[in-house]
Amino acid sequence: MVEFSDLDAFRAALADMPDVxxxxxxxxxxxNSQLTKPPGALGRLEDIAQWYAGWRGNSQPRISxxxxxxFAGNHGVAAQGVSAFPPEVTAQMVMNFEHGGAAINQxxxxxxxxxxxxxxxLDRPTDDFTKGPAMSAEDMLAALxxxxxxxxxxxxxxxxxxxxxxxxxxxxxxxxxxxxxxAADWTGRGTGVDxxxxxxxxxxxxxxxxxxxxxxxxxETLRRLGGRELAAMAGAIARARSLRIPVILxxxxxxAAAACLAHTHISALDHCLAxxxxxEGGHDRLLAALNKSPLLSLGLRLGEASGGALAxxxxxxxxxxxxxxxxxxxxxxxxx
Ligand SMILES: O=C(O)c1ccc[n+]([C@@H]2O[C@H](COP(=O)([O-])O)[C@@H](O)[C@H]2O)c1
Ligand SMILES: Cc1cc2nc[nH]c2cc1C
Numbered sequence: 587m588v589e590f591s592d593l594d595a596f597r598a599a600l601a602d603m604p605d606v607x608x609x610x611x612x613x614x615x616x617x618n619s620q621l622t623k624p625p626g627a628l629g630r631l632e633d634i635a636q637w638y639a640g641w642r643g644n645s646q647p648r649i650s651x652x653x654x655x656x657f658a659g660n661h662g663v664a665a666q667g668v669s670a671f672p673p674e675v676t677a678q679m680v681m682n683f684e685h686g687g688a689a690i691n692q693x694x695x696x697x698x699x700x701x702x703x704x705x706x707x708l709d710r711p712t713d714d715f716t717k718g719p720a721m722s723a724e725d726m727l728a729a730l731x732x733x734x735x736x737x738x739x740x741x742x743x744x745x746x747x748x749x750x751x752x753x754x755x756x757x758x759x760x761x762x763x764x765x766x767x768x769a770a771d772w773t774g775r776g777t778g779v780d781x782x783x784x785x786x787x788x789x790x791x792x793x794x795x796x797x798x799x800x801x802x803x804x805x806e807t808l809r810r811l812g813g814r815e816l817a818a819m820a821g822a823i824a825r826a827r828s829l830r831i832p833v834i835l836x837x838x839x840x841x842a843a844a845a846c847l848a849h850t851h852i853s854a855l856d857h858c859l860a861x862x863x864x865x866e867g868g869h870d871r872l873l874a875a876l877n878k879s880p881l882l883s884l885g886l887r888l889g890e891a892s893g894g895a896l897a898x899x900x901x902x903x904x905x906x907x908x909x910x911x912x913x914x915x916x917x918x919x920x921x922x
Contacts, residue, residue, distance in 0.1 A: 587735050588825075593723055593805055596730055596824070600851045603827045611640030620913040624922070630881075634859070634901055635908030641832045641857050642742065646909045649902045652699040653741035654891050655822055656683060656690060657733065657748050659706045659815030662714035663794075664752030668787045670777040673711065673751045679890070680705045680749065689888060690747070693895035697902075699745070704736050706814035715759065716793040719810040721817070726805075729814040733821025737829065743898060744826045745861065747836040747891020748815040748843075751777070754866060755787055757842035759794040759811040761868055764804060764849045765875050769795060774838070774867030776887075804849030816843035823847060827857050834901065836894040837864035837886065841872050848876055859901070862886060862893030 590596045614636040619625065626632065639645050658680050664673045682688045683703045694701035706729055712720040721729070737744060754776035761772040769791035775784055798810040808817055820843045826833045835841050835858050847854040860878035863869055865887045873880060881897045914921045 606640040607643040610643045610645045613645030614639035621911045631904040634904040652743040652898050654699045654701045654745040656703045657815035657818040659750045659813045660711035661752040662711045668755045669752045676751045677708045690890045697898040712813050726809040729817035730821035733818030734825040737825040745834045745894035746819040746822045750815045753839050757839040759791045760842040763799045772868040804846035808846040819843040833858040834861040834894040834897045836891045838866035838869040861897035
């Protein structure tokens with residue numbers, strides 16, 4: 587269990603992370619060039635395999651212990667009627683996760699992944715960011731630490747996701763605060779608000795921006811406009827980097843949390859892939875700003891790590907090919 591003394595201690599950890607192992611990555615590139623296929627014929631799977639090999643420090647790795655973590659949080663701003671669903675659904679869905687009845691339970695099983703669920707003080711929503719910071723430094727630190735400590739040290743791939751009624755509102759506010767543009771550029775329908783609801787939600791995001799935009803780095807912005815499950819995702823992404831565990835990001839809320847790390851430390855997301863493109867308005871622009879190209883585009887807008895869980899199977903398959911295929915020499919196949 588790691589305890590950060592304050593947010594600066596977390597910032598210091600972020601600035602002192604391992605980098606990619608260039609020798610392992612180059613070894614994987616060399617192996618890739620010898621595999622029984624025309625050069626480049628496995629397309630992006632080849633890039634994924636080499637990227638993964640570099641982060642694991644092993645030029646011929648496989649994936650056998652993927653972990654999915656869903657963090658749940660509640661939001662003071664939800665009282666403003668920014669979601670199509672009531673806040674009690676957050677705790678109800680956590681029960682559903684625990685009983686195996688949610689989409690993520692099925693997708694985790696299909697991916698052969700360990701699913702862990704962490705509910706963060708659901709009875710104590712964050713403060714409404716239109717009135718002040720969403721979290722105190724202590725609350726933010728506790729959430730970051732929960733995320734950090736939730737990562738299994740033996741995992742070899744991590745997906746982080748979330749559940750939190752109202753959380754597309756903080757996610758939109760974070761994206762706008764970090765990347766610029768109007769609230770309307772980043773505010774989407776979330777669980778399905780109608781046109782009137784969307785206009786109201788956009789005004790709420792605008793109010794948050796007026797109060798908190800430009801008041802500090804990505805971590806401070808996350809404290810002011812984010813939420814516990816977003817901070818926990820950021821903590822888990824950082825912890826995975828410290829353990830050289832590659833990460834697959836989920837949808838809009840997850841990517842907004844990740845963007846706070848990138849805004850604090852430029853290379854903080856080099857060990858992360860974008861699992862999918864959510865249909866939440868703004869996710870495409872957010873991924874583009876982070877220079878991430880999504881692996882899948884299936885029209886999902888569920889959250890709860892669902893798109894990331896599906897993408898595990900692509901990354902696993904890339905490594906099965908890379909590490910299991912024969913070389914031209916081994917198979918006695920003539921090269922070009
Ligand atoms: O992952 C996404 O891109 C995504 C897009 C829209 C909605 N969600 C999920 O829906 C909830 C947030 O929506 P809302 O309307 O309550 O802000 C939260 O539990 C998310 O997991 C998730
Ligand atoms: C039912 C429901 C399930 C979810 N899973 C993730 N976010 C969600 C939001 C709702 C409303």
